[in-house]
Amino acid sequence: MGGAILTGLLTEILIPNGVSDYLIEEEEGLNDHNVVVKCAEIQSAISEGATSFLFTEYQYVGIFMVAFAVLIFLFLGSVEGFSTKAQPCTYSKDKYCKPALANAGFSTISFLLGATTSLVSGFLGMKIATFANARTTLEARKGVGKAFITAFRSGAVMGFLLAANGLLVLYIAINLFKLYYGDDWEGLFESITGYGLGGSSMALFGRVGGGIYTKAADVGADLVGKVERNIPEDDPRNPAVIADNVGDTVGDIAGMGSDLFGSYAESSCAALVVASISSFGVNHEFTVMCYPLLVSSMGIIVCLVTTLFATDFFEIKSVKEIEAALKKQLIVSTALMTVGIAIISWIALPSTFTIFSFGDQKQVKNWLLFFCVAIGLWAGLVIGFVTEYYASNAYSPVQDVADSCRTGAATNVIFGLALGYKSVIIPIFAIAVSIFVSFSLAAMYGIAVAALGMLSTIATGLAIDAYGPISDNAGGIAEMAGMSHRIRERTDAAGNTTAAIGKGFAIGSAALVSLALFGAFVSRAAISTVMFVLTPKVFIGLIVGAMLPYWFSAMTMKSVGSAALKMVEEV
Template sequence: MDGTMAASAGEMLKSDTLLSPVVVQIFIPACAVVGIAFAILQWSIVAKVQVKRTENDATGYNHMLADEGGLEDPSVLNKVAEIQDAISMGAVSFLTTEYWYLAIFMGLFTFIIFLFLGSVDKFGRKWTPCDPAAPEGKMCAPSIAVAGFSALAFALGALTSTLSGYLGMKIATYANARTTLQARKGIGAAFSVAFRAGSVMGFLLTANGLLVLYLAILGFKQYFGDDWVGLYESIAGYGLGGSSVALFGRVGGGIYTKAADVGADLVGKVEQNIPEDDPRNPAVIADNVGDNVGDIAGMGADLFGSFAESTCAALVISSLSSMGTARDFAAMSFPLMITAVGIIACIVTTLVATDIQVVGSIKEIEPSLKRQLLISSVLMTFGILAVSFLCLPSKFEIIVAGEPNKVVKNWYMFFCVAAGLWAGLVIGYVTEYFTSHQYSPVRDVADACRTGAATNIIFGLALGYRSVIVPVFAIACAVYLSYSLAAMYGIACAALGMLSTLSTCLAIDAYGPISDNAGGIAEMAELGPAIREKTDALDSAGNTTAAIGKGFAIGSAALVSLALFGAYVNRAEIEQVNVIAPREFVGLIVGAMLPYWFSAMTMKSVGKAALAMVEEVRRQFSTIEGLMEGTVKPDYKKCVTISTDASLKEMVAPGCLVMLTPIIAGFFFGVDTLAGVLAGALVSGVQMAISASNTGGAWSRDFS
């Protein structure tokens, strides 16, 4: 940072920030604690629905205690508890094994991070002047300290992400049977349980992530002192740890759930002509387990990674600004304050769905979920306005590579964050339009089935390609506006704006798999068409909410990736990424190819796992006498084992491709080529992700 900027920073920030650092230091952890307390409250309400068993009676059977509402047959009720136990045990078994693999990988990668960062300055152990030309310049921490704290932050991010995914899975498997039981009382009671359980995951993940990151900053600050650049560069490891776990969680969980889904549907529904989730289908338990490990644990880790990365990117960029030079803690905490205020806004929003405008009929389910997105966005707009004026100085400067420092006003940041927030809302509603049976795109795909699978596939792919248009324009507008106002800091904060309602987004996303499991349990326990009708209605809305969650994940990932790209360009001192220069252009086309390579690897992995699943399900139907008649049970554990083993084995290669490519490109071909690789992968990956997500969401509606 140049001397002029350093000299003017004190005047610019001396008494301009309205909130004192003490207030900020209290407010951020207080909001996190309130979020955790609210999650515990929602958990306690869900737990009031009893799913438990009595002692053995004279007949030797365990009976489940039924609360009021009908269904007096204890043997039927007992099936609900047994099925829930099987799903929970399968999910725990998979995640436990997966996390052992991850522990080994994360331990190795933690060492690599320490080795690479420490070797930049030959593992220097002495504090050195940050600016040798300044007579009394501040001192910068030694490279070995930055490397060590970065590795520690990486481990913290990985552990927090792992815990978030695991808690989300446990909550979902705890609430699925309770949703089924509440369907006896009506659609409103069942919706309330599923949504409250989803909100438990949403608030725990957001609040825990914020609290751990904030405490890490305070803890690291005790060592780094006035070296805020070193402090926040070390903290950036937290985001990398979270996104690394998300990578393996999404890949492993996705392979698991799709392998089980294909095996269950192809053999059960198509070949044997039995209903979805029929208890005679050997893959049905694995299919329900997959909903939890893929769409709950995987999605939770995915969105946590986006939150952690965007927050850390904003902190790193702001540490190089006049706010960092003046060491204004309140201004530097602006990214954390956005999340803190978002927790409060999402609590109010959740109360609207659960206590104010309660769902009373099937047709009210989807409107209630869509209102959650709108209400949280409106509330958060006012929250962003308040935080922008209270936490930030009226003016501050941001470093822009190869250009003069950019002067940013606090109201600029309101528009940056709000642009991301409302772009996310647009993406959510567009996703809902292309994946809901209420609108023409999905109906057109369904109508195409009249002439066979080929036309269905053509219409589905066309829907996905068309669905890319509006989200890309929304992202482009948010990027243009935020960069024009505040350079890369604006883009990082726009990503935070899109994720500021993360608790609500996760609640409606987790609601989907919980409702899906509830429908499966109702079918397997043979609870009758009346209950199945209610759970099917919940599941139908859940398919759309799951697609909306993926839309938010993709949009936020695009903005986060661009912010991180900007941070990389700044730190690598690349003045301009010239796409027609040979090195950058080669990196660009290779980077654009990477999402296709990654997708090919994961799709082949799903195919191999699905083949093994199909063969096993066919074997059981053909060799187990009495299976089709329902007089004997299938071997559920064998199918769970197939999905577990295949997903864990097949997730390694795609994960290594993502983790090692930047290291190899940068080490062997230089920082300019790596910039091209990152830019190409970002642009290509966004289009591909939106298209595939919405095509899959439409097909899920079509055949559900």
């Protein structure tokens, strides 16, 4: 099992280094010195601004991280009065588990590990993006294919590094903690849950803090440039343009990376906690216990193969082919990952095992767990496709919103809100089906691994997501460097669509993870009374019921917008 995980880790660690060398070599081959110098100056300004923002943000985040770590230690330690005596294990009264004080200490350490890994991943993603912006601009002079390869491989570097960091730190932490806990799976994975908490806590700061800066800089640059001074977008005469490009990096790169890392860590920890009180936990089968990590390792290999499909087997010849190429990434990674999950489930899992389910024991076969992971994986594909449909200018929803601008801002706002409300319908049903099927097959453990399945191809998802801001910033650099409009067109394609796809994955996986974490708490606390909100029918009813007002509002608002549009045209 360790060999499989280490193989995936080595793949993710070596591939980014190779891609980085490739990017440096490409820059050395460029011959227009003035353009190169100008692009390098702009890139340096963007990098300096992004680094300054993250360092300032991390100063405040560091204070919170230390304070919250102290609170975790105090709260967990006080459960048993800071006891240093061993306690009977909940899954076996004949066996004694480690004292509460030790659990508090190790939980605090894992929280700090998760928080630090999230911050480092966000920072590395930012540096990679700023490293690649100008190179994408310069490569665009050679053709749209070169620009696409540079931007996409740069995004792939970020995706591989984030997934590698998350898996590597979690795997090392489990093995180090195991030296103390031994076969006490309950205590071991309870202490590991702090890793997910640390990742999600930092995701809050990265996503919200970076998002606020992103939108503030974007709106400010557009207001002072387009509205007040009548200056085109990304014009070098507007100093706020640099802040706008910095915002794309810290919000859509560092923020999105931290967000997906938080969901990735939480889903892994939830699955490990539920597994710790199952039959294969009592039987001390370490390989089976770490099945979630094996799924993530297989995702690494699958994402590598998928990346080769995008950059080595198919040539991009026009801007129109970019969006289709990114869509193929989702399809290929999902199809290959389905095969990989089947192999892992057959090799690593026993043919039959037992899962804890609200005080009862549920018999589960390994092929049922395969379906749980697969349903989450394919639900993620559906969410990605639906998001792309509602966010891409190649389809009618966005075209209708653009057409509504002919009659003024009012109809545009109405159509835009209606489109946004309508876009949640299919993803909600995809999540509902995932919850019902996975819970029916393997209880809460099924939901946890379904969430992990949705995030198993996180490297490809982040590569697609990071491509957007990298290419967008490359277009801005081309504009500020005085390059031709043709270069801008080559770099600015499909950017906003890819960002929307990444948000769809993050939000969809978060819904599954939230339920999985709640289920992990109920399972770990050995609550025998059925929690009605955790039963699949009730929870599905809650999320579908919450979606219905948006569905109804979308229909009514679009009707109002259509009527208003016709009225304006007639008058």
